[in-house]
Amino acid sequence: MTALETRVATTTADTLRLATAGSVDDGKSTLVGRLLHDSKSVLADQLESVTRHGTPDLALLTDGLRAEREQGITIDVAYRYFATPRRRFILADTPGHVQYTRNMVTGASTAELTVILVDARNGVVEQTRRHAAIAALLRVPHVVLAVNKMDLVGYAESVFAAIAEEFTAYATELGVPEVTAIPISALEGDNVVEPSAHMDWYGGPTVLEHLETVPVAHDLAHCQARLPVQYVIRPQSAEHPDYRGYAGQIAAGAFRVGESVTVLPSGRATRIAGIDLLGRSVDVAWTPQSVTLLLEDDIDISRGDLIVPSKDAPPTTQDIEATVCHVADEPLRVGHRVLLKHGTRTVKAIVKDIPSRLTLDDLSPHPHPGQLAANDIGRVKIRTAEPLPVDSYADSRRTGSFLLIDPADGTTLTAGMVGASCTAPEPVRNETTDDGWDL
Structure with missing residues (x-):
């Protein structure tokens, strides 16, 4: 590992972005609430606000909309932030109803891990397959199958094994690279944060243990650097009369001073003369930092252009x-x-x-x-x-x-x-529609 990769790993790998998915009433919100509660990530006043008759309703820790509380289902994506001594987490609790499947796309689009819940009584259903397909399409690197409500099937190993086998076969066919199956009871806390005393036949990790230890890859060696230009900076100051910078958030990879870059779609090439980060000059910057690039040549660049290394320019x-x-x-x-x-x-x-x-x-x-x-x-x-x-x-x-x-x-x-790398098409005559859309 190079020195730059080591620096990136130490600044980004201690945060895991994850999303939950599953059918209605599979217990997603309860699982998230159990994670927050048992990992001591809930404040006393928050816990008191969701306690009824002396028992906390853990699902209400994430279901914040009035309609969610009234209907007893998750409607919108709820983001929660919590941490343990080993790692920080950004969690997106997504809806389970088929009507809100599109919300899972939002929650999982930036996730590095997806937890898909299945009710042990129902097994793999159509919505389970849909969520697995979305996780595969979004290239989520890690999928956890949480077989929930094991307490309602007598903690039977055979029930868990059958569901895990069916789901893993389906996910593998979709191209999901890794599936980890865990039997749990979110309501009772079995195998969520603490190991279950009712399932001694299971020797794998708890949900939290897996979340804390799953590798989070930030390998710059396989990233092609990309900077979508968001804003052109011209301060017009006496101190820097010729300053022209191109600001944006690095979408992938790293940029270095002196590197040859190409501006797309124009195809003009130049070199990086400087990189400004948080008011200071640096020699290198990487995703997801927001930076301003200074270029050696005066090129016509505007919002929407893409700056890329010349050797890795996409078509x-x-x-x-x-x-x-x-x-x-x-x-x-x-x-x-x-x-x-x-x-x-x-x-x-x-x-x-x-x-x-x-x-x-x-x-x-x-x-x-x-x-x-x-x-x-x-x-x-x-x-x-x-x-x-x-x-x-x-x-x-x-x-x-x-x-x-x-x-x-x-x-x-x-x-x-x-779906695949697009190649530049042969030159064609533009098609002009009646309403002026030049295509």
């Missing part, structure tokens, strides 16, 4: 094929005119084709469905009005993803993940 293209999860109530149809937001750049686009929709029962593609309804997962082909530098989502979760937005009201329609 630019106007034709994108991707896997998407449709999140809007209004269906996405072929011919739909949309805005595509990639990094800090937003361009006009049109949906040229919807080749398939994923059937979750057997993972088979349903060819040419014509549209995608809310919560559907499928493949789309999109033509953009301007060329975009896109990575494969497998290479970069930040620059390989995008959003489709309704141009009329700004509603988010679809979350997309570029």
Whole structure:
């Protein structure tokens, strides 16, 4: 490991981002509440506010909306922050109802680990498969299968083993790299923070022990550096009359002073003359730091451009094929005119084709469905009005993803993940639509 990789590892690897998922009433909020309660991460006044008849209702520690409390289900993504002596955690508790599957995409999009709960009485259901598919599409490195409510099936090893085998086989077929199965009772606290006295047949880690020890990879050697330009800084001061900096958050990798870089989509090349970080000059900066790059040459750069190392510049293209999860109530149809937001750049686009929709029962593609309804997962082909530098989502979760937005009201329609590296298309004549969308 290089000196830079060691510095990055020591500053980022002690924080784990995770998300929970599962069907309605599988006990996600109770599990999160148990983690907070048993790890001593709940303040006394918080615990008192959710205590009824002398017993705390742990689910209410995360279900904060009035509608959630009234209906007894999680509706929105609830973020919680807690820590143990070994690691800090950023946890997203996502809804379980099929109507809110799209919210899981939000919660899991930045997660390094997903906990998928299954009710031991019901086993693997359609929503379980849907959540596993989303975790696979979002390239979440680690998946924990928490078989909950083991107390309601007599803590039977055979029940746990059958569910773990079925889910692991399905997840492996999806391409999930790692599944860790843990039998738990969130309500009683079995195998959540403390080992269970009722399941001596289980010799693996508790949920918290696994969360504290699972490796969190931040390997710069395999990251291609990317900086979406968010703002051009021209202070116009007497002290720095010629200052021109390009500010943004590094999406991946690291940048160094003196490095040759290319600005996309223009393709102009230059070198990094300086890097400003928190008011001081540094020789190197890495993800997820927010920095200002100073370049040797005066190049026309604006918000939405992408600065990349010249040796690792991705191709630019106007034709994108991707896997998407449709999140809007209004269906996405072929011919739909949309805005595509990639990094800090937003361009006009049109949906040229919807080749398939994923059937979750057997993972088979349903060819040419014509549209995608809310919560559907499928493949789309999109033509953009301007060329975009896109990575494969497998290479970069930040620059390989995008959003489709309704141009009329700004509603988010679809979350997309570029399925493979796109190559620059042959030069074609622009197609101009009747409403002025130059595609």
